[in-house]
Amino acid sequence: MNLKRFAALTKAGIQESLQYRLGTAVTLFSNLIYLALVYFLWKAIYASSGKDVVRGMTFEDTMIYLILATALFNFLEQFIVWDMSRSIQSGKIILDLLKPMKYRIYTFWSYSGAHVVQFFLTFTPTFIIVCLLTGGAIHIGVNLLFFVLSTVLALVVNFNIEMLVATLCLYTESTWGINIVKETIVLLLSGVSIPLAFFPETIRGIVSILPFRAVYDIPLTILLQKNGADQLSGLLPMLGMQLCWVVILTIAGNLFFNHAVRKITVNGG
Amino acid sequence: MxxxxxxxxxxxxxxxxxxxxxxxxxxxxxxxxxxxxxYRADFIISTVGMVMTNLAGFLTFMILFHNFPTINGWDYHHMLFLYGFSLVALTPVQCFFDNNWNLRFQVQSGDFIKYCFRPINVFFYFISEVFDVKGLGQLAFGLGTLGYAWHKIGLPVTALNIGKTIVFLITASLFMIAIMNFAAATCFWIIGSGYVMVIMFRFKDFARYPASIFSGIFKIIFTFIIPIAFVAYYPSLVLLTPDKVPVLSWLSPLFGVLFFYLSYRFWMLGVRKYDFTGS
Structure with missing residues (x-):
């Protein structure tokens, strides 16, 4: 019964995303230009360093990491904070709260369709191109399976971070400010801007216990089989860490939302 | 007569x-x-957010230099100069042209029509509606960085140099304003083009690296089509290498005005197209 509801929401999301075909094409094109920028920057950086391997990362490793991180970023991106603040302003949130489904669960599944579309339209093509261009630098095997598993966990962690921040906005009525803080922290500490391998040891120690690493760095590390992710003994702690954050953030998010929803002030709903 | x-x-x-x-x-x-x-709380949080983005950008910069002491022949202080220069040049687009971010929502909902009914320039009216105070934090941050790098490089503080700095900072900011005008105006034609603005805004982070890193077709793209090479690199060369300033640097004020004008025409073309749909 529940599954049927979820499937319906996913389907609606897929149809909605496919509406904006021109928008998707533009997105893909701008991403290519963005990746060209990343390529030139790191090429120059490695060329001037005079070394092939810096912090265990070759130029090729860094590029694969950053390209896939960008693709993953597009695939996982959600606009819950914006959508929620807009539906508070318009009063639409009341209708969503009255639905015979928990608000958090409803939001999660209504985004799932967009994720499915993005996965096939942005992540998969990027992944195939990177595989072909680098000719075997990415090991194809059981790591793909763990990568998918890890990505699903990453998706849930990301959703929970988004949802926590969106809930925070119910109190502050400041969307832009809160959202930019979140975006900055997530982009920097998850490894999308600079691979975490380049961070100085002390900062890395702190970053490695924070949940942001679970969104981009862990899935990519598993895919690229770095840091001992090719062995079960290295792999399990990473997946375990993700799972821990899923549990912690889900519980915290639920408690926080249930508390906040009683305080909502909707103007003119 | x-x-x-x-x-x-x-x-x-x-x-x-x-x-x-x-x-x-x-x-x-x-x-x-x-x-x-x-909305005092919103104002304070937004300002904190702005400071945080600048700090994060700076941290990214420091982490890079922690691993790589030079980039394409540019040392730490010269890079810092470029970084500060780009931050100051990005302030006008943040402070005065922030309403471009709202354009697509207004166009989609139909609220944009209100701007077309006033007997003043539509672009002027729309843009002047928002002044973003928190951009001033970025200005302070940028000026501090620029001043520090200026001092460390040992550039002479003369009236000529300061005059050049002001002229070429204005030039640089014209390019960024134009890029964002173009990006925002795409929403008149393409639904769901919000991502164009987001990605163009992310491009600005690359303005702080020397444009000499680009080669081939991309050198042309990033110089003349998406001119991020002009947001800091070419204008700042006037100060950093006074003995051999490239022709493009001297021409940049001219290009800046031209590019801004073109973006304005493009924006207004979108408005006319919007008028015709009558939505």
Whole structure:
């Protein structure tokens, strides 16, 4: 019964995303230009360093990491904070709260369709191109399976971070400010801007216990089989860490939302 | 004789036009700041957010230099100069042209039509509606970085250098304003084009690296089509390498004005297209 509801929401999301075909094409094109920028920057950086391997990362490793991180970023991106603040302003949130489904669960599944579309339209093509261009630098095997598993966990962690921040906005009525803080922290500490391998040891120690690493760095590390992710003994702690954050953030998010929803002030709903 | 008369007749009208727009701008801005001040918490959080993005950008920069001491022959202090220069150059787009971010929502919902009914320039009216105070934090951060790097490099503080800095900072900011105008105006034609603005805004982070890193077709793209090479690199060379300034650096003020004008025409073309759909 529940599954049927979820499937319906996913389907609606897929149809909605496919509406904006021109928008998707533009997105893909701008991403290519963005990746060209990343390529030139790191090429120059490695060329001037005079070394092939810096912090265990070759130029090729860094590029694969950053390209896939960008693709993953597009695939996982959600606009819950914006959508929620807009539906508070318009009063639409009341209708969503009255639905015979928990608000958090409803939001999660209504985004799932967009994720499915993005996965096939942005992540998969990027992944195939990177595989072909680098000719075997990415090991194809059981790591793909763990990568998918890890990505699903990453998706849930990301959703929970988004949802926590969106809930925070119910109190502050400041969307832009809160959202930019979140975006900055997530982009920097998850490894999308600079691979975490380049961070100085002390900062890395702190970053490695924070949940942001679970969104981009862990899935990519598993895919690229770095840091001992090719062995079960290295792999399990990473997946375990993700799972821990899923549990912690889900519980915290639920408690926080249930508390906040009683305080909502909707103007003119 | 006739021509001379025409000229003298037109002059006062032109002057009044500027004065007229300046007085309107002042009125609109005061309204905007008043309404922002009524959401004090939002104002404080947004300012903190702005400071955090700048700190994160700076941290990214430091982490890079922690691993790589030079980039394409540019050392730490020269890179820092470029970084500060780009931050200051990005301030006008943040402070004065922030309303471009709202354009797509207004166009989609149909609210944009209200701007078309006023007897003043649509672009002017729309853009002047928002003044983003928190951009001033970025200005302070940028000026500090620029000053520090200036001191460390040992550039002489002369009237000429300061004059050059001001002229070329304005030039650089014109390019970024133009890029964002183009990106925002795409929403008149493409639904769901919000991502264009987001990605263009992310491109600005690359303005702080020397444009000499690009090669081939991309050198042309990033110089003349998406001119991020002009947001800091070319204008700042006038100060950093006074002995061998590239021609493109000297031409950049001209290009900046031209590029801004083109973006304005493109934006207005979108408005006309919007008028015709009558939505």
């Amino acid at each position: 006739n021509e001379k008369n025409n000229l003298t007749n037109q002059m006062p009208i032109h002057k009044r036009g500027l004065k007229f727009y300046a007085s309107i701008y002042k009125k609109i801005i005061i309204q905007d700041i008043k309404s922002k001040m009524s």
